[in-house]
Each structure stands twice: as structure tokens, then as C-alpha cells.
Amino acid sequence: MLEKLIQSRLQDRVRITVPDANLATVLVRPCPDLKFGDYQSNALMAIAKERKRNPRQLAEEVVAGLDVSEWCEPIEIAGAGFLNFRVKTNAVTDVLKSAYRGEHLFFERSATPRTVIVDFSSPNVAKPMHVGHIRSTILGDSLVRALRLLGHHVVTDNHIGDWGTQFGKLLVGWKKDLDRTNLERDPLAEMGRLYKQVNASFETDEEIKTQARQELVSLQSGDEENLKIWREMIDLSLQEFGKVYLRLGIRFDHVLGESFYNPQLKAVAKNLVDVGIAQESEGATVVFFDESTGWKDPAIILKSDGGANYTTTDLATLEYRLKTWQPSEIVYVTDARQQLHFQQLFDIYRRWHPSADVSLSHIWFGMILGPDGTPFKTRTGENIELNALLNEAEERALASVTEKNPDLSEKERLEIARVVGIGAVKYSDLLPNRQSDYRFDWDKMLALTGNTAVYLLYAYTRIRSVGRKAAEVGATASVEALQLTLPSELTLAKHLLRFGLSVEAMASEYRPNYLCNYLFELAGLFSQFYENCPVLKAEAQERASRLALCELAGRVLKQGLEILGIETTERM
RNA sequence: GCGCUCGUAGCUCAGUUGGAUAGAGCAUCUGCCUUCUAAGCAGAUGGUCGUGGGUUCGAUUCCCGCCGAGCGCACCA
Numbered sequence: 001m002l003e004k005l006i007q008s009r010l011q012d013r014v015r016i017t018v019p020d021a022n023l024a025t026v027l028v029r030p031c032p033d034l035k036f037g038d039y040q041s042n043a044l045m046a047i048a049k050e051r052k053r054n055p056r057q058l059a060e061e062v063v064a065g066l067d068v069s070e071w072c073e074p075i076e077i078a079g080a081g082f083l084n085f086r087v088k089t090n091a092v093t094d095v096l097k098s099a100y101r102g103e104h105l106f107f108e109r110s111a112t113p114r115t116v117i118v119d120f121s122s123p124n125v126a127k128p129m130h131v132g133h134i135r136s137t138i139l140g141d142s143l144v145r146a147l148r149l150l151g152h153h154v155v156t157d158n159h160i161g162d163w164g165t166q167f168g169k170l171l172v173g174w175k176k177d178l179d180r181t182n183l184e185r186d187p188l189a190e191m192g193r194l195y196k197q198v199n200a201s202f203e204t205d206e207e208i209k210t211q212a213r214q215e216l217v218s219l220q221s222g223d224e225e226n227l228k229i230w231r232e233m234i235d236l237s238l239q240e241f242g243k244v245y246l247r248l249g250i251r252f253d254h255v256l257g258e259s260f261y262n263p264q265l266k267a268v269a270k271n272l273v274d275v276g277i278a279q280e281s282e283g284a285t286v287v288f289f290d291e292s293t294g295w296k297d298p299a300i301i302l303k304s305d306g307g308a309n310y311t312t313t314d315l316a317t318l319e320y321r322l323k324t325w326q327p328s329e330i331v332y333v334t335d336a337r338q339q340l341h342f343q344q345l346f347d348i349y350r351r352w353h354p355s356a357d358v359s360l361s362h363i364w365f366g367m368i369l370g371p372d373g374t375p376f377k378t379r380t381g382e383n384i385e386l387n388a389l390l391n392e393a394e395e396r397a398l399a400s401v402t403e404k405n406p407d408l409s410e411k412e413r414l415e416i417a418r419v420v421g422i423g424a425v426k427y428s429d430l431l432p433n434r435q436s437d438y439r440f441d442w443d444k445m446l447a448l449t450g451n452t453a454v455y456l457l458y459a460y461t462r463i464r465s466v467g468r469k470a471a472e473v474g475a476t477a478s479v480e481a482l483q484l485t486l487p488s489e490l491t492l493a494k495h496l497l498r499f500g501l502s503v504e505a506m507a508s509e510y511r512p513n514y515l516c517n518y519l520f521e522l523a524g525l526f527s528q529f530y531e532n533c534p535v536l537k538a539e540a541q542e543r544a545s546r547l548a549l550c551e552l553a554g555r556v557l558k559q560g561l562e563i564l565g566i567e568t569t570e571r572m
Numbered sequence: 573g574c575g576c577u578c579g580u581a582g583c584u585c586a587g588u589u590g591g592a593u594a595g596a597g598c599a600u601c602u603g604c605c606u607u608c609u610a611a612g613c614a615g616a617u618g619g620u621c622g623u624g625g626g627u628u629c630g631a632u633u634c635c636c637g638c639c640g641a642g643c644g645c646a647c648c649a
Contacts, residue, residue, distance in 0.1 A: 024589085025589055026589095027589065032592075033592075042592095043589075045629085045630090046589075079591080080629060080630070081629095082592070161649070164648075165648070165649095258649090282646075284646070284647050286647085293575095295574090295575080295645080298646065300647050304646095304647060309647070310649050336576080336577070336644085337643060338644090338649085339577090339644075340645065341644095341649085343576095366578095367643085400611080404609090404611060405609085405611095431585085431586090432585065433585085435577070435578085436577090436578075436585080437643095438585080439584070444584070447611090449598075449611075450597040450598060451586095452597090452611095454611065455611075459611095459612090461609070462611095465609060466608050468608095508588090509588070513586075514588070517596085528613070530612080531604095531613045534608070536607095536608050
């Protein structure tokens with residue numbers, strides 16, 4: 001919070017001292033080490049360099065006219081030209097007081113809200129969601145939450161895979177061997193069984209192959225019976241996906257699957273040919289790319305059998321979204337392997353609609369690996385189903401809670417296990433840099449020590465426990481009594497002020513790990529405070545002050561976890 | 573062959589316009605529960621940031637070469 005005020009005033013001075021400087025680079029950031037101060041700006045060194053000026057001299061010039069004495073001690077110029085700001089305790093206390101009164105929670109809503117479409121999760125009909133969907137789903141959802149909290153208008157659209165060649169096989173299986181009882185009990189398992197069964201004989205059995213092709217053609221040409229079955233497969237799948245999303249606390253504004261765009265595909269392809277972007281090659285309709293891209297192979301728009309593929313669908317989807325919601329940005333959250341596809345998609349779209357004013361971002365992420373460093377699968381090489389994975393997380397969490405706190409009722413332990421188990425899965429997915437592959441490790445994820453959801457949730461329960469005990473003895477928090485005297489109180493308070501920076505950093509770079517690390521530090525600083533500063537045993541004035549500090553730390557921790565899609569619990 | 577990403581402590585990983593002595597967790601070792609949940613806290617040990625050059629006042633970060641790993645490159649999505 002304070003860094004924004006300091007930054008704005010610093011920018012004012014730079015504008016006067018160096019009129020042609022790019023003020024967007026004049027940023028105030030937390031110091032890497034508290035001994036330098038609380039906030040710093042390194043911008044003047046870069047500005048001096050561009051102009052071949054002495055950086056310290058420029059710094060002195062700027063600082064001479066810079067008055068931030070309302071919030072800071074005298075500014076220090078250090079080293080090659082760092083500006084170090086040390087905030088006054090009074091200024092920190094004032095921000096805490098306004099937060100306590102509910103005027104803000106250490107972040108500001110964006111002054112320039114954008115409309116952002118976030119495309120994430122996108123499971124395939126007739127297949128259970130599995131580990132491959134975890135990152136897109138959890139990462140995408142947390143980005144949505146962060147953007148919304150900052151005041152942006154977000155549209156979420158689950159672009160499910162409800163069309164494609166797999167339906168030929170599924171229809172054959174459905175008609176030949178559907179077990180209604182199995183279907184009612186576990187629709188996705190039954191559809192998966194049918195698919196596997198047909199698929200197994202597909203390569204060797206010419207008859208099956210022909211049947212599958214015929215069923216697909218028949219579906220695509222509007223055969224009533226096949227359409228009916230297809231719709232039933234979609235309905236059942238959506239119901240099952242809905243159960244998983246409910247467990248994860250995720251909802252979508254729209255579910256417009258690939259099939260929604262079928263009516264547009266031919267026109268899209270024709271238009272691309274008409275304007276000279278697409279051409280025929282080896283029987284297919286394709287788009288070649290400029291030599292400078294280095295992409296030798298073209299993207300296929302229409303296969304030689306006339307069918308469209310996902311580049312075409314994605315182009316139609318893009319058009320529809322722009323027309324329907326006029327977003328300033330569309331964000332696709334998918335795995336790293338689709339980088340080339342999205343680069344090509346964006347390239348084609350830019351050529352197709354050069355004047356479109358929208359930013360297109362592919363937010364990609366790495367793979368989830370098993371303990372041995374290879375892609376995470378079951379022992380038999382199958383994908384691990386998301387539902388089963390969440391079950392195991394809850395079971396493991398339940399064992400942990402039961403061991404640590406056997407006196408709680410079973411009902412309460414089950415609820416805690418749910419929050420902790422789901423939270424642990426989410427946190428372990430959001431903590432690593434999204435672009436790196438990470439190893440899925442149950443023990444690490446649900447470890448009672450280290451940077452885990454468990455640690456953050458435990459810190460939260462300690463805060464809440466202090467609050468409950470205080471209420472029992474009639475002690476109340478008072479923000480007016482707030483005084484930050486001990487180092488651990490002041491350090492904790494200053495960290496609360498940085499909450500907004502971490503949320504903004506997360507939202508602007510689509511990196512939830514920034515917020516995870518902020519919250520881990522917050523929980524650590526609270527624990528230090530908790531060790532060093534008795535709350536309930538303190539004298540009245542101090543007790544009221546510390547209760548207020550606890551309350552604020554609790555609010556920020558809860559809000560931060562909420563951005564990550566993680567619920568909190570009062571006890572554990 | 574071309575392209576993308578990566579190589580940081582024994583292990584798993586952070587490292588936010590290039591910035592100040594490179595950080596965390598785990599593991600190992602040492603302390604702290606008659607005190608608000610010890611699922612905690614305090615401290616110690618541990619790194620030529622793959623390697624060789626270059627740009628810079630300053631490089632884990634930017635550029636180039638080399639070594640090693642993963643992934644992707646015409647009709648699946």
C-alpha cells in the first residue's frame with residue numbers, strides 16, 4: 001500500500017528531473033534485505049545509464065526534491081544509486097487501522113478494469129478427468145479468482161471436448177455392448193470401458209474400423225439416433241465433471257464445447273481460403289507460415305477428408321468470444337506441449353483480423369511427474385483419475401488429523417480432512433513455478449512441516465484459536481490501541497502491507513507461486529509473533545492491540561488462501 | 573534436422589523492470605512445551621548458480637558457443 005504512494009511521488013519528481021524518462025520503469029519494490037530499508041527503487045540507475053549520467057548524482061538530484069516524510073524516514077542513497085525507503089511505524093499503524101475498519105484489505109482494485117476470458121480445464125466427454133486436468137483446472141481457477149478480486153471482469157468458458165473422431169468408436173461400443181446398470185452407477189467408467197473395448201480391436205478388425213467410421217459420418221450428418229446417444233454422453237459427462245468441480249469449488253460462466261462451433265467451421269475455412277491465408281496442399285486445406293517463424297510445416301484447417309480439426313475450431317471460438325464479450329484479453333491455460341499450436345493459432349488470427357484489439361496469451365505449464373520422474377501414471381500405465389486422487393488426499397489428511405487431534409468428533413475430522421486434503425492438492429500444484437515439471441509426492445504435499453497448505457492452515461487455526469480464547473475471557477481487540485512495539489509485531493504488520501503487491505504480481509504474470517510464497521512468509525511471521533508476543537497474557541492495552549494484529553493477519557491469510565481456491569478451517 | 577523449455581545446496585524447488593553477502597523446505601546436528609494448538613519456534617552445517625566466452629558500474633537473470641535432459645514439429649486434440 002505505502003509503496004504505491006511513495007512510487008507515485010517518486011515518479012512525480014522523476015518527471016520533473018528527467019522529463020523524457022519512462023515512468024513505467026520507475027518502480028518501488030520491497031527491499032531484499034530489511035537492513036537496507038523497507039522499500040527500494042533501482043530505477044534511477046537504469047535511467048542514468050541510458051543517459052550516460054552519474055547515477056548517484058542523478059539520485060541526489062531527484063531525492064533533493066522528493067518529500068515522503070509523511071510515511072518515511074529520510075531517504076538513503078546507497079551503493080551505485082539505490083534509493084532506500086524506511087517507513088515510519090506510524091504510517092504502518094495508520095494503514096492497519098484503516099484495514100481493520102474494513103476500508104481495504106491491503107490491496108487496491110484496478111483503476112483500469114479489463115474484460116478477460118479465461119479458458120481452462122476443458123475435459124473430454126466420455127473420459128474421466130485425470131491428473132492431466134489438474135494443473136489447468138486449479139491454475140486457471142486461481143487466476144480467475146485473483147483477477148476478479150482486483151476488479152477485472154472475467155468470463156470463464158469451459159471449452160469441453162465434445163466432438164471428434166472418438167465418438168465413432170464410442171457409438172459402436174454403446175450400440176453393441178452398453179451395460180445400463182454400469183452406466184447408471186458410474187457413467188464415465190462405463191463409457192471408458194466401451195471406448196477401450198472398441199479401441200483394442202480397432203487396428204486389427206477391419207469391420208469394427210468401418211463401423212466406427214460409418215457411425216461418425218452418420219453422427220456428423222445429423223442422424224437422429226446417434227445425436228441422441230451423443231447428447232446423452234455429454235449430459236452424463238457434464239454431471240460427472242460437475243461433481244469434481246463441486247469438490248474443487250470451481251464453477252464456470254459458460255460451457256461451450258467444441259461442437260458449439262460446428263456450424264461455423266466450413267465458413268471459417270472458406271473465408272481463410274478466400275482472403276488468401278489458407279490454400280490447398282496434398283488434398284488438405286492448410287495455412288503456411290512466414291519463413292521468419294521457422295515453422296516449415298503448415299497448420300491443417302481442413303483434413304483431406306474435408307473434416308475440420310482443432311485449429312479451425314479454435315479460430316471459430318476466438319471469433320465468437322470476441323464478438324460476444326469484447327474482451328481485451330483471452331487467456332488459455334494449457335500444458336506446455338500446446339505452445340506451437342497456440343503460437344500458430346495466434347499468428348493465423350492476427351493475419352486474418354489484423355485490426356483486432358485483443359491480447360492473446362497462452363499460459364502454459366509443465367507436466368506432473370511421478371516419484372520416479374516419469375509422467376505420473378498408475379502402476380498399470382493408466383491415467384490417475386482426479387476423483388480417486390482427491391479421495392486419497394482426503395483419506396491421508398483424515399489419518400493425519402485423527403492422529404494429531406483424536407478428541408475431535410468424526411464429523412469434524414472428516415470436514416477438516418476435506419479442507420486440508422483438497423487444499424494440499426491445490427497448494428502443491430500452485431507452489432512450483434508453473435512452467436516447470438514437478439514431482440507429485442503425497443508425503444511432501446501433506447507433510448506437517450515445510451511450505452505446504454497444512455502449514456498455512458495450521459497458522460490460521462492458531463489465529464482463530466487465540467480469538468476464541470479471547471472471547472471466552474471477554475477480551476476484545478481494539479484497533480485504536482494498536483501499537484507496533486516489538487520487532488516481530490512490526491515485521492508482521494509490514495508484511496501485511498505487501499499483500500496487494502503479491503496479488504498484483506500473481507495476476508500480471510499469471511504466477512500463483514508468488515502468492516503462495518507470500519502466504520508462507522506471512523504464516524512464518526505470524527508464528528514468530530505468536531512465539532514472541534503473548535496475546536492473552538498481555539496487559540489490557542497490549543492485548544487489545546495484539547488481538548487486532550491477529551485479526552488482520554487472519555483476514556489476509558484467509559483472503560490469500562481463497563485466491564488459491566483453498567478453504568480454511570477453524571480447528572485442525 | 574528445426575523449434576520450445578530447462579540445468580541453482582545431499583534431495584525437492586524459489587529467485588518479480590539485470591542490482592546490494594544467492595534463498596526456502598526436506599534431510600543431518602543443537603536448543604525450546606507447568607504459558608494462547610510443539611502440525612510450532614530459535615540456531616548450525618551445506619552452493620565455482622551445467623560449462624566456456626561476451627555485454628554492463630553490476631549477470632542465476634541478457635547475447636553466443638559447447639555438454640546434458642524433457643517436450644514438440646501435415647491430416648488426434
